[in-house]
Each structure stands twice: as C-alpha cells, then as structure tokens.
Amino acid sequence: MSNFKEKYELVAGLEVHIQLLTNSKAFSDDVVNYGDAPNTNISVVSLGYPGTLPVHNKNAVVMAIKLGLACRSDIREKNIYARKNYFYADLPKGYQITQHTTPICNGGKIEITLKDGTKKSIELTRIHMEEDAGKSIHDQDINHTLVDFNRAGTALLEMVTEPVFRSSDEAYAYLTEVRRLVRYLEISDGNMEEGSLRCDANISVRQIGASKLGTKVEVKNMNSISNVKKAIEFEFDRQCKLIELGEEVFSETRSFQASDGTTKGMRAKELVNDYRYFPEPDLPPLLVSKAFISEVKQEMPKLPNELFEEYTQELLLSDYDAKVLIDSKELSDYFQDLIQHTHNYKAACNWLTGDVKGYLKKEGIDIKYFQLVPEKLAALIKLVEDGLLSYSVAAQKIFPALVNNQGLDPKDFAESNNLIQNSDNQFLHNLIEEVLGQFPDKVAAYKSGKKGLMGLFVGQVMKKSQGKADPKETNKLLSEILDQ
Amino acid sequence: MNRRFQSLLDIQKTKISCVDLVEFYLGQIQAQNASLNAFIEVWEKEARIRAKEIDEKIKKDTAGKLAGMVIGLKDNLLVKNQAASNSSKILSGFTSPYTASAIQKLLDEDAILIGRLNNDEFAMGSSNETSFYGPVKNAIDLERVPGGSSGGSAVAVQAEMCTAALGTDTGGSVRQPAAFTGTIGLKPSYGRISRYGVMSYASSFDQIGPISYSISDAAILLEVMSGKDPKDATSSSKKVEAYSALKPNEPKRIAYIEPEGLDDEVSKAYTYQIEKISASKHQLERISIDFADALVPTYYVLTTAEASSNLSRYAGMIYGHQSKKQNSLDEMIMQSRNEGFGPEVKRRIMTGTFILSEEHFEAYYTKALLVRRKIKNRLNEIFENFDAILSPTAPTVPFKLNEKKQDPIAMYLADQFTVMASLGGVCAISIPMKNITGKLPLGLQITCNSFCEKSLLNLANELV
Numbered sequence: 001m002s003n004f005k006e007k008y009e010l011v012a013g014l015e016v017h018i019q020l021l022t023n024s025k026a027f028s029d030d031v032v033n034y035g036d037a038p039n040t041n042i043s044v045v046s047l048g049y050p051g052t053l054p055v056h057n058k059n060a061v062v063m064a065i066k067l068g069l070a071c072r073s074d075i076r077e078k079n080i081y082a083r084k085n086y087f088y089a090d091l092p093k094g095y096q097i098t099q100h101t102t103p104i105c106n107g108g109k110i111e112i113t114l115k116d117g118t119k120k121s122i123e124l125t126r127i128h129m130e131e132d133a134g135k136s137i138h139d140q141d142i143n144h145t146l147v148d149f150n151r152a153g154t155a156l157l158e159m160v161t162e163p164v165f166r167s168s169d170e171a172y173a174y175l176t177e178v179r180r181l182v183r184y185l186e187i188s189d190g191n192m193e194e195g196s197l198r199c200d201a202n203i204s205v206r207q208i209g210a211s212k213l214g215t216k217v218e219v220k221n222m223n224s225i226s227n228v229k230k231a232i233e234f235e236f237d238r239q240c241k242l243i244e245l246g247e248e249v250f251s252e253t254r255s256f257q258a259s260d261g262t263t264k265g266m267r268a269k270e271l272v273n274d275y276r277y278f279p280e281p282d283l284p285p286l287l288v289s290k291a292f293i294s295e296v297k298q299e300m301p302k303l304p305n306e307l308f309e310e311y312t313q314e315l316l317l318s319d320y321d322a323k324v325l326i327d328s329k330e331l332s333d334y335f336q337d338l339i340q341h342t343h344n345y346k347a348a349c350n351w352l353t354g355d356v357k358g359y360l361k362k363e364g365i366d367i368k369y370f371q372l373v374p375e376k377l378a379a380l381i382k383l384v385e386d387g388l389l390s391y392s393v394a395a396q397k398i399f400p401a402l403v404n405n406q407g408l409d410p411k412d413f414a415e416s417n418n419l420i421q422n423s424d425n426q427f428l429h430n431l432i433e434e435v436l437g438q439f440p441d442k443v444a445a446y447k448s449g450k451k452g453l454m455g456l457f458v459g460q461v462m463k464k465s466q467g468k469a470d471p472k473e474t475n476k477l478l479s480e481i482l483d484q
Numbered sequence: 485m486n487r488r489f490q491s492l493l494d495i496q497k498t499k500i501s502c503v504d505l506v507e508f509y510l511g512q513i514q515a516q517n518a519s520l521n522a523f524i525e526v527w528e529k530e531a532r533i534r535a536k537e538i539d540e541k542i543k544k545d546t547a548g549k550l551a552g553m554v555i556g557l558k559d560n561l562l563v564k565n566q567a568a569s570n571s572s573k574i575l576s577g578f579t580s581p582y583t584a585s586a587i588q589k590l591l592d593e594d595a596i597l598i599g600r601l602n603n604d605e606f607a608m609g610s611s612n613e614t615s616f617y618g619p620v621k622n623a624i625d626l627e628r629v630p631g632g633s634s635g636g637s638a639v640a641v642q643a644e645m646c647t648a649a650l651g652t653d654t655g656g657s658v659r660q661p662a663a664f665t666g667t668i669g670l671k672p673s674y675g676r677i678s679r680y681g682v683m684s685y686a687s688s689f690d691q692i693g694p695i696s697y698s699i700s701d702a703a704i705l706l707e708v709m710s711g712k713d714p715k716d717a718t719s720s721s722k723k724v725e726a727y728s729a730l731k732p733n734e735p736k737r738i739a740y741i742e743p744e745g746l747d748d749e750v751s752k753a754y755t756y757q758i759e760k761i762s763a764s765k766h767q768l769e770r771i772s773i774d775f776a777d778a779l780v781p782t783y784y785v786l787t788t789a790e791a792s793s794n795l796s797r798y799a800g801m802i803y804g805h806q807s808k809k810q811n812s813l814d815e816m817i818m819q820s821r822n823e824g825f826g827p828e829v830k831r832r833i834m835t836g837t838f839i840l841s842e843e844h845f846e847a848y849y850t851k852a853l854l855v856r857r858k859i860k861n862r863l864n865e866i867f868e869n870f871d872a873i874l875s876p877t878a879p880t881v882p883f884k885l886n887e888k889k890q891d892p893i894a895m896y897l898a899d900q901f902t903v904m905a906s907l908g909g910v911c912a913i914s915i916p917m918k919n920i921t922g923k924l925p926l927g928l929q930i931t932c933n934s935f936c937e938k939s940l941l942n943l944a945n946e947l948v
Contacts, residue, residue: 044582051560051584051682052680052681053718083793092797093797094793145813276793276845281718282717
C-alpha cells in the first residue's frame with residue numbers, strides 16, 4: 001500500500017490519559033494502589049453516596065503544573081472544574097468531574113526525535129485534570145460485567161495534541177517521549193499495559209496538498225505504544241482505500257483489535273452522548289497563583305533535554321553515551337548518584353551502560369531493583385583508576401561478587417582474594433622470563449618482525465598472574481625486554 | 485396552641501430530665517403524627533438511650549450546650565446506621581454509613597435526635613405534597629399544606645413533637661414552611677454550614693437551616709453547626725460568631741419591598757407590620773427589586789440544571805431501589821429511575837437535562853448565570869445602604885391540599901420572595917407575622933447580607 005503515501009497524507013492527533021501517582025484519589029482521601037484486591041480502596045465519596053462531596057487533591061494540581069511547565073504550556077490562574085454527565089455502571093455519581101472550558105494548561109509542546117535523527121515539535125492543545133471511572137471487567141463472568149471501583153475517582157491528566165502527526169513513527173516517538181517525561185517528572189509510572197497511560201487517536205487522511213481536513217475517526221483500546229503505531233497504519237490504509245473507491249469515511253469511534261492489528265467500528269459519533277457539561281457546583285474555582293507556580297518550579301526535577309546538555313557539555317560525554325543514560329530515568333538517577341562519588345564520568349558511564357546494563361539484562365531485572373549502591377561501584381572505579389585493579393578483574397571477579405553480596409567492601413574483597421594488581425617489576429619480570437622461556441620459537445619469530453605475537457605473550461603473563469598483572473604494565477615491560 | 489416549652493432555655497430552666505423530655509415528645513408524636521404525617525420514622529430506642537446518657541452528663545456537669553434539645557431531621561440529612569430516603573421510593577432500603585458533618589456537631593454538643601421528618605421528594609416542592617410517604621398536614625388546619633419542602637420539620641416544631649428541627653433551604657424550603665406553620669425558619673448564608681451529608685438538590689444553593697419556636701434556638705443551632713468543614717470545599721472559613729448572645733439593636737436602616745398580588749390577609753398583615761416598624765427607632769425605606777420577574781425563572785433554570793446532574797447517582801446500581809427489569813444496563817438504570825422517582829422530581833430532572841443540553845445551554849444556563857450575577861450585584865448595592873430587607877415570606881396564606889398540585893407554575897410562585905436570598909447566597913429568616921384579619925399563620929422575611937447572621941438574628945429577635 002506504499003503508493004497511498006505518495007498521494008495521501010496522514011493527519012492525526014493524540015489524546016493521552018495519564019494516571020497520576022498521587023497517594024489518594026482526585027477528590028477524596030481514598031488510597032490509590034494499583035493491583036489491590038477489587039473494591040478495597042473505596043469510600044462513600046468515591047462510590048458517590050448521597051450527601052458526599054468532592055475536595056480537590058492539591059498534589060494532583062501540582063503534578064498538572066509540573067507537566068505543564070515541562071511542556072512550556074500556559075498555566076491557568078482560575079480553574080473551573082466541570083461535570084461531564086453520562087450514565088454507566090462504573091461511574092458512581094453519573095458524572096465525571098473534569099475540566100471543560102478552562103483546562104489548567106493551554107498550549108505547549110513536546111520535542112520528538114525520529115529514528116533518522118529528524119526533530120519535530122508536537123504542539124499541544126491542552127492538558128486538563130479529571131477523575132477516572134471505575135473499571136468494568138467484561139471477561140471474568142459470562143453473564144455479568146463486574147465493576148472494580150478502586151480506580152473510580154483516581155486522578156488523571158488528559159493531554160491533547162493538535163492534529164500534527166503525519167506518520168505513525170511520529171506518534172510512536174511522541175508517546176515514547178511522553179512516557180519518559182512523566183517518569184522523569186515522577187507524576188505517573190507511564191505504564192501503558194497497566195493502563196496508567198492510555199491513548200486514543202483521532203485519525204484522518206487527505207490528499208497531499210489539500211488544506212481541508214478529512215473525516216476524523218477516533219480509535220480506542222490500544223494498550224501499547226506499538227499498538228498505537230499499528231492502529232494508525234491500519235487506519236491510514238483503510239481510509240485511503242475507501243477514498244480511492246469513492247466511498248465515504250464515517251465519523252465514528254473504532255476499537256483496535258490487538259489480535260489482528262485491525263480496527264472495528266464501535267458506535268457512530270452522531271449517536272454519542274450529549275455530555276451536558278456545566279461548572280461543578282460542589283467545587284469552588286481553583287486559583288493557581290504565580291507564587292505557587294514558582295514554588296512548583298523549584299521542585300521540578302531535571303528533564304531529559306537538560307540532562308543531555310549537562311552530560312555532553314559539562315561532563316564531556318559523547319552524544320551517544322548521554323542518550324543512553326537519559327533514556328531511562330532510573331539509569332540516569334543512578335548515574336547522578338554515582339557521580340557524587342566519582343569524578344571519572346566516562347568510567348562511570350561505561351560501567352553503567354556496559355557492565356551494569358549487561359548484568360540487569362542477563363538477570364532480567366530493572367535498575368530500580370539493582371542492589372549495588374553507587375558508593376561501592378564508585379569505590380571499584382577508584383581501585384581501577386588508581387591502578388590497584390585491572391578493569392577486567394574488577395568487571396569479571398569483583399563486580400559479580402559485590403552484586404551478590406552487598407556487605408562486601410571492594411578493596412577488602414580484592415585484597416583478601418589476592419586480586420590486587422601487582423605492579424612490582426620483579427614479580428612481573430619473573431613471570432615474563434618464565435613465559436619467554438616457554439616459547440623460544442615465538443620469541444625468535446617476534447624478533448624477526450612478527451610483532452603481532454605480543455598479544456600472546458601478554459595473555460600468557462596475565463594467565464600466570466591469575467589476572468592480577470596490569471596488562472598495560474605487562475605490555476610495557478615485555479616491549480622493553482623483547483626490544484632490547 | 486398551648487406549648488409546654490418555648491425554647492431550649494425554657495427546657496433547661498424547668499430542670500426536666502432528658503428522659504422525661506423525650507417521653508413527652510414521644511407522647512406528642514404518638515398522639516399527633518398519624519394525622520399530621522410529619523415523622524417518617526421515630527428513633528424511640530436511640531432517643532431514650534441517649535436521653536439517659538445525657539442526663540448522666542448533666543449530673544456530672546459535663547453536658548454540651550445542646551443538652552436538653554430534642555431534634556428532628558429532614559429526611560435528606562444523613563445519620564450513621566439510620567435510614568434516609570429524601571421521601572423518595574428510589575432510596576428505599578438505604579441506610580447511611582456515615583453522619584453529616586453538621587449533625588455530628590449537634591451530637592457533639594449533646595443534642596438528642598428523635599427521628600426523620602417527611603419532606604417533598606428530594607426537597608422539590610413548596611407544599612410537602614410530592615413525598616413518597618404522602619403529604620404532611622398543617623397542624624392549624626388539617627386541610628391545609630404546611631409548605632415545603634421541609635414541611636415535616638415545620639409541623640414537628642409547630643405541633644411540639646420536638647424542640648427544633650433541621651430542614652434544608654434551596655429556594656425557601658425552610659422559610660416558607662416556617663411561615664405556614666407559625667414557626668421560625670432560618671436560611672444561613674451559602675457556605676455557613678457544611679453540606680457534607682446533606683443530599684444535594686442544587687449544590688450552589690443548598691443550606692441546612694433550623695426550624696424552631698424561638699430565635700434563641702435558631703441562634704444556638706446555627707452557632708453549633710456553622711464553620712469550615714474540610715469535607716465541603718464550598719463551606720466558608722469565615723469566623724463563627726456567638727450568634728446565641730442576642731443583643732438589642734441600634735437603630736437600623738431597613739429596606740422593604742411592596743409586592744403586588746399578595747393575598748388580602750398577607751397584604752393587610754404586611755402593611756400593619758411595616759407601619760409598626762416605621763414607628764420604631766429604625767429608619768425604614770421602600771425599595772424596588774428591578775429584577776423581580778426574573779427571580780423565579782432564574783432560580784428554576786439553575787436549580788433544575790444542578791439537580792438533573794446531582795440526582796444522576798440514583799440509578800439503582802450501588803444503593804437504593806433497583807428495578808427487576810434488567811435486560812440491559814440501560815434498561816436497569818432507566819427503569820430504576822422511572823419506578824423510583826415521583827412526577828415532580830422527574831419534571832425537574834427533565835427540565836434540567838434540557839437546560840444543560842448542548843443546544844440550549846447558552847440560551848438558558850449561561851443566561852441564568854448572568855442574571856444571578858446581576859442579582860448578586862443588586863443585592864450588594866442594596867446592602868451598601870441598608871442593613872436588612874423586609875418582605876412577606878410567601879405571597880399567600882397556607883393553601884389547601886391539592887389546590888396547586890396540578891399547576892407547577894403556580895406552585896413555583898410560592899417561592900417568589902424566598903428565592904432572592906438563595907440566588908444571592910445571603911442569609912434570611914422567616915418569623916411569624918401577626919395575621920390581623922384571620923387565623924392562619926403568616927411569615928415576615930428578613931434578609932441580610934452574607935455572613936451577617938448576627939445582625940439578622942438580633943433584628944429578628946426584636947421584630948418577632
């Protein structure tokens with residue numbers, strides 16, 4: 001279907017729901033804890049009992065402001081909550097508290113970088129605060145839908161973009177960036193599979209060069225970033241085909257089918273509810289002062305683009321290294337801790353992106369659960385830096401031991417296991433003499449010009465020293481002796 | 485009517501024990517409730533147990549300031565482990581798992597709760613005829629209505645079945661029944677008393693209000709219930725004054741309105757009252773409310789809009805009446821609501837739904853909000869020059885049962901003098917007004933600016 005791409009262009013916008021990591025719900029003090037037994041984190045307020053009233057969660061407001069500041073949105077001073085009215089089993093009050101005409105954040109942008117290195121700025125329309133509904137579970141009982149109200153009333157942000165996406169790759173890059181951003185800001189765990197990040201896509205196509213937008217289709221139920229990409233690709237082809245056949249694209253809501261990567265019509269947009277939005281009379285307007293915004297600004301953590309600058313400009317790491325480090329907040333956080341204890345930034349970076357990442361990958365664990373404290377890793381780096389250990393001994397013998405036993409001290413362990421590198425020339429001399437004595441023919445070959453044999457001699461010396469010899473020193477001494 | 489007790493002060497003076505007091509009220513209820521239909525449920529057992537406990541406290545001198553006050557509650561106020569239905573079928577079987585903040589404050593001061601009182605269904609009505617439990621009768625004439633929506637609360641006080649009662653006032657629901665029963669009904673400023681645990685009708689209007697036989701009881705109940713509640717974001721943190729320390733008034737600047745279309749009895753009584761006050765030390769001046777015709781429509785646009793949303797939670801899913809017709813979720817919700825709500829509630833939900841619909845929102849809701857703003861501005865203007873505004877509480881004498889039931893517009897006009905304070909969020913009180921040409925109770929309404937309850941009560945105490 002690649003020929004469509006020459007004739008048509010995609011016009012898509014994304015709506016992302018971000019479940020906030022507040023300790024309590026958006027408008028009540030019920031606990032929020034993903035994975036708790038159904039209907040345990042509930043109260044009369046989140047169940048919409050008669051006479052109960054909402055009280056806004058200040059923390060959710062702080063998080064909304066943080067995201068707005070990170071996206072350089074305008075933060076609204078006077079916020080009015082609104083009610084969105086509709087009936088459903090998982091909506092206890094018969095309405096959702098949200099923001100309608102006065103979102104807390106207006107405008108803003110998120111920078112994305114595509115695989116080929118091109119950058120694009122994704123314009124945001126708005127970010128607003130709202131509460132979540134309960135969770136309807138349709139697949140556990142044949143005859144009934146079950147409802148878990150733990151999620152009812154939890155705090156969400158809805159982030160809406162302008163229709164600026166021209167490819168599924170852009171959407172993919174955007175969602176990856178949003179996920180990373182919310183994790184850096186520590187406002188959401190950003191997990192799409194668990195539903196803490198949810199995305200709906202508004203997708204239309206038009207002939208290249210046309211200014212008028214095509215009919216928009218809303219696609220829901222994509223629970224991973226790659227599914228959003230797939231859904232956009234499927235919709236693009238489907239809509240192009242319809243237009244080619246002279247048929248109409250209907251304005252409708254479609255559901256993504258993960259099983260085969262297609263979308264299926266859910267309901268026509270025309271039949272959709274009139275949500276009867278109106279200002280929430282149970283909550284006075286929320287006033288966000290400039291002073292309050294400054295306070296929140298003080299609490300803002302460093303964001304990936306700031307860290308990139310810092311790593312490349314101040315720590316003089318390569319762009320590649322910096323990118324790998326900031327890719328995950330946890331890795332970057334660990335790095336930040338690590339460089340509090342060592343100024344050998346390059347070594348710190350190499351250890352993290354090499355040995356530590358390799359270990360985590362092999363063990364299949366997240367760096368969150370990495371047991372080795374930065375102080376000890378820094379101490380290990382120091383031992384190598386001071387020439388007391390060779391890197392290979394540090395990486396192969398000491399690092400695994402430290403990881404498996406947090407009580408160990410790197411230096412004590414190295415000493416007690418006789419791993420401290422001996423740069424004593426006599427010791428090395430003896431080993432070298434021994435090795436050279438073992439391979440007289442090779443020595444002759446070396447002397448007649450086969451300089452490549454140096455590696456063999458070094459390897460043999462290292463082996464005899466049980467890894468304690470410093471390869472650099474060995475090399476130097478060997479050259480001295482052989483080139484005499 | 486001969487009353488045994490005029491007020492809490494009176495009760496405390498007689499040194500009657502709480503146990504005997506509760507028995508007295510239970511006797512009153514036993515004797516009269518069958519014909520008046522004010523109580524939906526009497527909490528005999530709980531009231532007797534509590535009376536004993538409070539008598540103990542009185543002996544030990546540790547009792548709170550409401551010891552000796554026996555209170556009935558409108559059926560839209562929640563008490564833990566007690567049923568509450570808002571006089572609607574849709575809440576049949578509902579028991580509250582928590583206590584309203586304001587009621588907890590009463591309990592903390594050792595008030596005794598004696599039962600729940602009939603009202604217009606979901607507080608929607610001006611005659612107490614829309615209740616699922618049938619109409620409440622006016623004790624002065626059983627063929628007449630007691631007003632509404634807090635009709636049960638007013639009659640319970642009128643017929644001395646409790647010391648005082650709580651009602652809720654959204655557009656006059658405490659003041660108008662007080663006027664019709666010769667009692668005192670206070671609507672505090674919006675935000676003065678927490679609404680947590682009050683079933684919402686129209687959130688931006690609703691306030692709990694006491695109905696009592698004395699100003700001092702109204703004052704002490706207000707004093708106890710007022711104040712900021714962290715559970716109600718709309719409650720005010722304005723300082724609570726010692727309302728019960730009533731004082732004589734300095735000369736006041738008082739405005740009065742002279743409405744047209746009053747019942748003859750109301751008109752004569754009101755004229756008499758105004759003449760009497762103008763002969764007193766106060767400076768009296770007639771004013772006009774330029775927007776008088778807009779008051780009732782604005783009130784109904786905004787309250788029905790809010791109500792249509794507030795009542796969405798009654799859908800038969802988590803609590804209350806659930807229809808047996810359950811072929812689909814939509815059917816279950818629709819049928820539960822269809823079977824559970826009465827005609828007046830349905831009318832207001834339909835009206836509010838229409839008003840909030842995308843197509844009509846601007847023309848009705850947005851416009852009504854603008855008018856509300858103008859009304860508030862006009863009230864501010866008036867209160868720059870005056871301390872209080874006088875008017876009749878209602879344009880008519882207590883009317884007969886069924887007289888206006890089939891004519892919702894005529895019924896809505898019963899609120900024409902009371903909705904102004906509700907739209908403005910200011911405080912107002914209805915006190916008995918001497919009927920010089922007949923026997924039926926009438927009310928004089930005094931309206932003061934927001935959070936001026938202290939001067940409102942002092943003035944009421946002088947004029948009552």
